[in-house]
Amino acid sequence: MTDTTLAQLSNTSIYSATVVLTLAMVAYAVYLARLVPSRERAADPAAQDRELVAAGSGDGPTGAPVGGGAGDLVDRGGRGGRGGPGGRPGAEPEPVAARKAGGVAWALTLLGTVLVVAGVVLRAAEVQRWPLGNMYEFAVVGAMFVLLSYCAWATQRDLRWLGLFVVTPVLLTLGLAITVWYTDASDLMPSLRSLWLVIHVTVATISVAVFTIGFSLGILYLVQDRLESATQRRPSFMDRLPDARSLERLTYAAHIVAFPLWTFTVIAGAIWARQAWGSYWNWDPKEVWSFVIWVVYAAYLHARVTTGWKRQNAVWIALVGFGCILVNFAVVNVFFVGQHSYSGL
Numbered sequence: 001m002t003d004t005t006l007a008q009l010s011n012t013s014i015y016s017a018t019v020v021l022t023l024a025m026v027a028y029a030v031y032l033a034r035l036v037p038s039r040e041r042a043a044d045p046a047a048q049d050r051e052l053v054a055a056g057s058g059d060g061p062t063g064a065p066v067g068g069g070a071g072d073l074v075d076r077g078g079r080g081g082r083g084g085p086g087g088r089p090g091a092e093p094e095p096v097a098a099r100k101a102g103g104v105a106w107a108l109t110l111l112g113t114v115l116v117v118a119g120v121v122l123r124a125a126e127v128q129r130w131p132l133g134n135m136y137e138f139a140v141v142g143a144m145f146v147l148l149s150y151c152a153w154a155t156q157r158d159l160r161w162l163g164l165f166v167v168t169p170v171l172l173t174l175g176l177a178i179t180v181w182y183t184d185a186s187d188l189m190p191s192l193r194s195l196w197l198v199i200h201v202t203v204a205t206i207s208v209a210v211f212t213i214g215f216s217l218g219i220l221y222l223v224q225d226r227l228e229s230a231t232q233r234r235p236s237f238m239d240r241l242p243d244a245r246s247l248e249r250l251t252y253a254a255h256i257v258a259f260p261l262w263t264f265t266v267i268a269g270a271i272w273a274r275q276a277w278g279s280y281w282n283w284d285p286k287e288v289w290s291f292v293i294w295v296v297y298a299a300y301l302h303a304r305v306t307t308g309w310k311r312q313n314a315v316w317i318a319l320v321g322f323g324c325i326l327v328n329f330a331v332v333n334v335f336f337v338g339q340h341s342y343s344g345l
Contacts, residue, residue, distance in 0.1 A: 006126035007185060011178075013119035014140060018174050021112040021167050027105035028164035032237040034098035035161075094240075102160040109163060113147040116174075120144050127185045132201040134186075135333055139177035141202075143170045145209035153213075161241050165216035176330075196272035200265060207261035208325055211297075214254030215322040218315045221247035225312060248311050252304055255318060259297050266294050289328040296321035 001009075120141055123131040131137040150166045153159060225244040227233055241247070269290065270280040281287060300321060303314040 001125075003126050003185065006122050010119045010122035010126060013115045013122060014174065014178060017112045017115035017119060018171065018178065020108050020115060021171050021174070024105050024108035024112055025164060025167045025171060027101050027108060028160070028167060031098050031101040031105055031160060032164060034095055034101055035237045035240040036235055102163075105163055106154070106160060109147070109167060110151065112167075113144075113151055116140065116144045116147060123185070130198045130202070132197060132205065134183045135181040135329075136177050136183045138201070138205065138329075139173050139181055142205045142208055142212075143173045143177070145206050146170050146173075146212050149206075149209050149213060161237075162213075162216065162220075165220065166213060169212055169216070194272060194275065196268065196275070200268040200272050203261050203268065204265040207258045207265055208329075210254055210258035210261065211322055211325060214251055214258060215319060217247060217251040217254055218318050218322075221251050221315055222312060248315065251315060251318065255297065255301065259301060262294055262297065266290055285332050286328070289324065289332050293321060293324045293328060296324055 120131060123137065123140070127133070132141055146166060147170060150159065150162070154163075220238075220241065221244055224238055224241060224247050227236070227238055228244050242250070269287065273282060273287070274280045296317060300314055300317040303309045303317055304311070
């Protein structure tokens with residue numbers, strides 16, 4: 001294939017993935033909407049029991065029991081045998097209509113992930129290198145890692161409740177990549193022609209992907225915590241998600257994975273800088289912001305285990321850290337001139 005053909009196929013894959021993931025986002029929204037218990041059912045738990053239907057057991061991201069009509073409810077035990085998609089003990093069984101929407105959303109997510117991976121592979125074949133040489137490539141590869149992380153995690157537990165909050169930032173990233181940050185294939189600058197491009201930037205991209213999932217979990221935790229502290233509240237899909245304590249633990253777990261990867265990113269960047277520019281640290285805007293991100297997330301992890309700090313306040317620090325990531329990528333790369341001016345824009 002010619003480079004032009006590969007470029008067209010890569011772009012078509014990314015455009016197709018955007019369409020498919022948009023449909024997945026809608027399906028996830030429908031799934032969550034159909035999880036909302038009616039006022040009558042929420043007020044009368046006995047009515048729930050009367051409407052249960054016998055069904056088999058299911059497993060996996062879409063593995064809910066099969067049986068019943070569109071308006072029936074099925075007992076959604078999941079891997080742990082506990083009701084509700086989030087595995088909350090005593091949760092109301094999952095409506096069949098919600099289960100079907102969740103299954104469609106999961107299938108579309110898998111298809112969208114395959115299309116994004118195909119787009120990245122075709123871009124790599126076109127440029128004949130690891131595609132991380134400009135903002136467009138970084139954004140697409142970052143979206144790929146977010147989807148791969150989510151899909152891998154979702155094979156271990158039911159995470160359909162998280163799908164909307166993962167697919168939405170991925171869609172935003174892909175939308176900006178193809179409309180604002182798109183750059184035609186080009187050769188790398190001399191300083192980027194190094195094995196460290198694969199090591200340093202790939203690990204950075206993976207860590208940002210996990211930070212993105214941690215950010216979504218943090219938002220959900222803060223919302224759930226506020227709802228649980230309210231004296232009066234209307235039924236909502238949040239009733240079917242894990243409780244605030246569980247969401248906070250998941251948030252912490254995601255950051256525990258991402259922070260060492262970002263630490264390695266900063267260290268590897270310093271080693272690469274020494275080889276490329278003769279100094280480990282040059283106070284380049286990109287270097288400074290990378291260190292700022294490390295400090296903020298280190299503050300979050302420290303606050304998380306410090307006696308006297310509220311978990312809510314610690315999570316707010318983590319959200320600030322993700323804001324720093326956005327500034328580092330979308331602002332520093334574009335508007336700050338330095339040794340890391342590789343955006344391609």
